Amino acid sequence: MRISNGSNTIKIYALAIGAAIVATYSPPARAADVDHTLDDPFALSLEQLVDLPVATLTTAETRETPASVTTIDREMIDASGARTLNELLDIFVPNVQIMRHNFGLPHVGVRGVIGDRDDKYLLLVNGKVMNHRTQEGAFTERDLQLLGDIRHIDVIRGPGSAIYGPGAVSGVVNVVTLDGRSFDGVEVTGRVGGVDQFASMEARAGARVGESGSLFAYYGIADVSGSSQSDSPLVYGVTGTSRGGEVPVRPGEPIAIDVPDDGRMYRGRAKHKLHAGYRSDDLSIWVRWTRGGMDLPSERGTLLDPPEGRDLDQMSLDEISSNEFGYHQFTALGEYDWKLDPRLNLEFTASYDALDFERLRDRPDLNTRSYLESEIYGRILAHWRPGTAHTIAGGISYSREMFGRSSPGFPDLPPATQRQPEVQPWDTDTWSFMAEDRWRMGDRVTTFLGLRADNHTYTDIFWSPRLAVVLDTGAASTLKAIANRSQRRAGDDELRHQWLETETFADPEEINALELRYDQGWSRPWSWAVVGYFNDVDIVARNSLLERNVLLGEFQTWGVELELRHHGDRDDFRASHGYTNLIDFTLEDATSIQGFSAKPYGYGNDLANWSNHVTKLAYTRHLSDRWQASTSLRVYWEFAGARDQTEWNSQLATPSFAFGLADAGYDEAFGANVYWNLGAEYRPTPRLRLRLDGYNLAGLFDEELNKRNYILRVSDYRSEATALALTVAYRF
Numbered sequence: 001m002r003i004s005n006g007s008n009t010i011k012i013y014a015l016a017i018g019a020a021i022v023a024t025y026s027p028p029a030r031a032a033d034v035d036h037t038l039d040d041p042f043a044l045s046l047e048q049l050v051d052l053p054v055a056t057l058t059t060a061e062t063r064e065t066p067a068s069v070t071t072i073d074r075e076m077i078d079a080s081g082a083r084t085l086n087e088l089l090d091i092f093v094p095n096v097q098i099m100r101h102n103f104g105l106p107h108v109g110v111r112g113v114i115g116d117r118d119d120k121y122l123l124l125v126n127g128k129v130m131n132h133r134t135q136e137g138a139f140t141e142r143d144l145q146l147l148g149d150i151r152h153i154d155v156i157r158g159p160g161s162a163i164y165g166p167g168a169v170s171g172v173v174n175v176v177t178l179d180g181r182s183f184d185g186v187e188v189t190g191r192v193g194g195v196d197q198f199a200s201m202e203a204r205a206g207a208r209v210g211e212s213g214s215l216f217a218y219y220g221i222a223d224v225s226g227s228s229q230s231d232s233p234l235v236y237g238v239t240g241t242s243r244g245g246e247v248p249v250r251p252g253e254p255i256a257i258d259v260p261d262d263g264r265m266y267r268g269r270a271k272h273k274l275h276a277g278y279r280s281d282d283l284s285i286w287v288r289w290t291r292g293g294m295d296l297p298s299e300r301g302t303l304l305d306p307p308e309g310r311d312l313d314q315m316s317l318d319e320i321s322s323n324e325f326g327y328h329q330f331t332a333l334g335e336y337d338w339k340l341d342p343r344l345n346l347e348f349t350a351s352y353d354a355l356d357f358e359r360l361r362d363r364p365d366l367n368t369r370s371y372l373e374s375e376i377y378g379r380i381l382a383h384w385r386p387g388t389a390h391t392i393a394g395g396i397s398y399s400r401e402m403f404g405r406s407s408p409g410f411p412d413l414p415p416a417t418q419r420q421p422e423v424q425p426w427d428t429d430t431w432s433f434m435a436e437d438r439w440r441m442g443d444r445v446t447t448f449l450g451l452r453a454d455n456h457t458y459t460d461i462f463w464s465p466r467l468a469v470v471l472d473t474g475a476a477s478t479l480k481a482i483a484n485r486s487q488r489r490a491g492d493d494e495l496r497h498q499w500l501e502t503e504t505f506a507d508p509e510e511i512n513a514l515e516l517r518y519d520q521g522w523s524r525p526w527s528w529a530v531v532g533y534f535n536d537v538d539i540v541a542r543n544s545l546l547e548r549n550v551l552l553g554e555f556q557t558w559g560v561e562l563e564l565r566h567h568g569d570r571d572d573f574r575a576s577h578g579y580t581n582l583i584d585f586t587l588e589d590a591t592s593i594q595g596f597s598a599k600p601y602g603y604g605n606d607l608a609n610w611s612n613h614v615t616k617l618a619y620t621r622h623l624s625d626r627w628q629a630s631t632s633l634r635v636y637w638e639f640a641g642a643r644d645q646t647e648w649n650s651q652l653a654t655p656s657f658a659f660g661l662a663d664a665g666y667d668e669a670f671g672a673n674v675y676w677n678l679g680a681e682y683r684p685t686p687r688l689r690l691r692l693d694g695y696n697l698a699g700l701f702d703e704e705l706n707k708r709n710y711i712l713r714v715s716d717y718r719s720e721a722t723a724l725a726l727t728v729a730y731r732f
Contacts, residue, residue: 054154054174055163056448057381057393058438063478063522066448066468067160068515068531068561070094072153074178079572079620079630081679081693083193083725085142085153089173090675091632093155094561095578096171097614099711100718102299104325105139107711110157112557112580112610113170113511113537114711119488122160122167124174125288128333131167132355134373134403134417135491140329140355141175143263143292146220146273148189148202151178157561158533159486159513162450162466165432169488169511169537177286179279180206180214189729196232196263196695196723197225213280222271226263227721233703234259234297237646237662237669237715240304249304251663251715259297262718266293266326267360284335293326293358300713301657328356328409343386347395349379358409370407371415371423373492376400381434394435401428403492419497426496428457444472458495459505462487476522482515490540490549498548506549509540525568531561539596552594555585557607570622577615582607582641595659595712597641604644608660609711611636611673628681636673642714643670662715669715674698674705691727696720 055067070093082088086106090098097109107118114120119137123130131138153175160168183206191200200222208214226232233254240249249255265271269291277286297303333351340346352375359369381395404415404423417423436450448468455461468482488509489495498506514534521527534556541552559580566573585599597608606612614637620630645660655661662669679693699706699722707717 054172055156055160056438057163057434057436057450058383058391058448060438060446060448063472063519064446064470066466066470066480066482068094068157068517068529070155070157072155074151076572076618076620077147077150077153078691079628079679079681080618080632081630081677081691081695081725081727082147083145083191083198083695085144085147085173085175088147088153089155090634091616091618091677092574093157094563094576094616095157095559095580095614096155097611097636098708099609100708101711102296102323102713104136104296105143105294106708108138108142108173109610110170111533111535111559111578112582112607113535114609116712117491119167119491120170122164122172124164124172125331126177126284126286126333127174128331128351128353129165129167130329130331130353130355132327132357132373133375133401133491134357134371134493136357137167137491138173140292140327141290143294144220144271144273144290145191145193145198145200145222145224146202146271148187148204148220149177149218149273149275151176151182158482158515159464159466159484159511161462161464161486162452162484163434163436165452166454166456166462166464166486166508167488169486169509177216177275177277178204178206178218179216179277180208181279182206183216184208186732187729188732189727191725191727193723193725196227196721198263198725199223209278210280213278215276215278217276218274220273222265224263224265224271226261226265227723228261229254229259231723232262232719232721234718235668235707235716236300236304237666238300238304239663251666252668255303257303260295262721264295266295266324266358269293269326282337282339285333287330287332289328289330291326291328293324296323296325298323299658300716324360326358326360326409328354330354344382344384347379347381347383349377349381349397351375351377353377356407356409358407368410368413369416369418370410370413371403371417372405372407374402374405389440391438392436395433397432397434399430399432401430401492403427403496417493419493428492428495430454430456446470446472456489456495458492458499459489459508462489462508475520476524477518477520478522480515480517480519482513482517484511484513484515486511486513488540490542494542494549502548504548507540507551508538510538512536525566527565527567529561529563531563532558533561534558539594541594551588552592553585553587553596553600555597555607556583557581558583572618572620574618575616577613579613580607580610581612593656593659595645595656595714598644598648598660601648603648604641606641606644608641608645608714609709610641611639612641613637626683628683630679630681632675632677634673634675638672639670639709639714642709643667646715659712660714666715668704669707669709669717672705673707673709675720687731689727689729689731691729693725693727695723695725697722 072092098106100106117137123138156172160172186205189202202220204218206216237251247256272291274289331353336348338346354374356372377399379397384392404425415423432454434452439447450466452464466484471479490506517531519529536556539552540549543550562577564575585597587600615635618632622628646662649655649660676698677695681691696706706719710716
């Protein structure tokens with residue numbers, strides 16, 4: 001759906017939501033049945049505002065949140081035994097899938113939307129966007145075996161640009177950290193992992209200061225060796241040889257090529273996370289530093305089919321397969337809440353962020369990328385309540401972003417990006433306007449009308465509207481109808497390069513989405529929800545001949561999500577199932593070769609990088625005051641679109657090595673993926689916690705069940721290692 005059709009799109013949204021209201025509206029409830037505890041946000045402290053529902057600029061009761069939001073709290077984090085943020089998202093968030101990639105961290109997809117880079121969603125810490133703007137997207141934080149600073153994580157499924165800005169195409173992940181009020185005392189935690197080897201140490205401390213202030217500090221360090229090729233085999237779907245026939249490769253068998261251990265840390269450097277902050281009723285200040293990264297196998301084409309002219313005979317297999325990337329990120333943020341009167345307050349935010357990216361390759365024909373990007377950001381947001389029915393929020397923000405500076409990690413090398421190997425530093429400016437009106441129409445109906453506009457140096461103005469209607473249907477149930485548009489701009493490296501070459505702006509990537517959600521059983525032991533959604537997605541890709549990003553094609557999907565939860569005195573059970581169906585996929589140029597779906601070529605009717613069905617279960621049981629047991633299960637049922645992709649590719653006159661190449665009859669990568677974790681926790685004293693976790697235990701029965709598929713290279717996979725971890729935590 002193109003920008004020029006935006007007005008018609010909004011009309012369709014309005015009609016759809018209006019029809020939903022008419023179809024479901026019933027007479028108003030008695031005033032005694034309605035909870036208005038959050039009608040007056042201006043009496044709340046800054047700390048309380050942090051805890052309000054996400055996905056809105058104004059305030060709302062949790063049940064009114066105008067989005068599908070999964071909150072992963074501290075108790076869930078500890079009970080899951082999860083080692084990384086990626087693993088947490090995979091365990092708990094409905095219809096989220098994780099796939100591997102040859103060029104970086106495993107990628108996160110939501111409702112069938114997943115890309116060649118992790119730039120379809122925004123990763124936030126305490127509301128601050130942490131995405132890499134030059135090219136990579138949301139690639140920091142997710143690889144760290146360090147989760148002790150997290151209070152909770154809010155995950156929004158579906159577009160979120162109207163609130164959070166460009167890039168929130170598939171969703172938003174907001175990590176909210178602990179402070180001195182939510183954590184008081186000192187705690188030290190040590191973890192050690194076997195098979196998938198790592199060792200970590202974390203320390204956190206929180207304290208009250210004065211009447212309203214609090215301090216919090218956290219530091220964690222992790223040494224990560226990863227798992228060997230024998231414990232986490234890398235498997236290709238093609239017959240081949242490496243280095244001129246020296247090492248044979250057979251489809252469906254673990255390759256015998258020397259590749260890095262799975263998850264091995266970048267350049268042998270330990271991973272770090274530091275967070276410290278001060279919070280009072282009206283002031284919040286925090287700083288954060290992270291360092292991480294991984295060593296990955298090079299892509300299949302490099303290992304099996306190196307282009308002519310490369311002198312590989314003098315290089316070891318380990319050198320050929322080296323593909324390391326790493327990062328440092330430093331962020332400092334201050335926020336002040338100024339209450340002018342009981343109905344008006346101003347929120348001031350200022351931040352500085354520096355993100356250093358490095359990609360190291362021991363290949364003379366591939367350049368090392370090293371550069372620093374930084375940002376100075378400011379926002380003023382007003383909250384105004386003109387009457388009992390309306391709450392209005394509006395504001396402006398400004399971002400000054402600086403690119404192509406020298407990398408502190410490679411101080412002897414000049415900065416080099418993918419599109420500009422001899423880059424000259426450049427700056428951009430982004431001005432943004434945002435507004436939202438929350439209107440309580442009587443006792444049962446609440447509407448949210450929002451709009452955001454973003455003006456970047458190298459793009460046209462992006463318009464991101466949202467309309468949501470929430471209907472209280474009684475008996476602790478709600479019905480939500482949501483219409484959204486979100487947009488994403490290309491990486492700033494590509495935007496700059498296109499402007500220098502053609503003096504044109506790149507096309508934006510856009511999603512228009514409709515969602516209908518019904519929740520039943522708020523604040524009761526049993527609760528459930530059902531969601532239906534429709535997405536219309538434009539795909540933008542780089543055309544190397546034109547030297548610019550162009551619209552590649554458009555696809556539409558619809559889907560259903562089911563959620564079930566029981567929260568009792570001694571147990572917690574969560575279950576979900578997500579289904580995504582591809583309606584249509586059209587290409588602007590029918591001759592284009594792409595790896596998102598084979599449907600445009602007449603093969604199948606599915607997305608190539610997605611399992612249509614995904615089921616998730618998580619259960620925690622308090623066996624006694626000292627003992628607790630937990631388990632989680634994730635099932636990706638089948639990759640039908642990947643099978644179609646390989647069938648199409650095999651029919652090409654010159655098969656593409658990048659998009660699903662496989663031998664005839666090969667089928668192993670396309671079956672179910674099953675990830676089963678099991679944990680037990682013992683508290684011998686109130687201060688001491690001991691925990692043992694087993695990961696990917698389905699691999700004890702069949703190693704193929706643990707496989708994690710690659711995006712685009714859909715016939716390849718690497719199995720997740722069946723592993724153990726021991727945790728010891730002591731609170732002083």
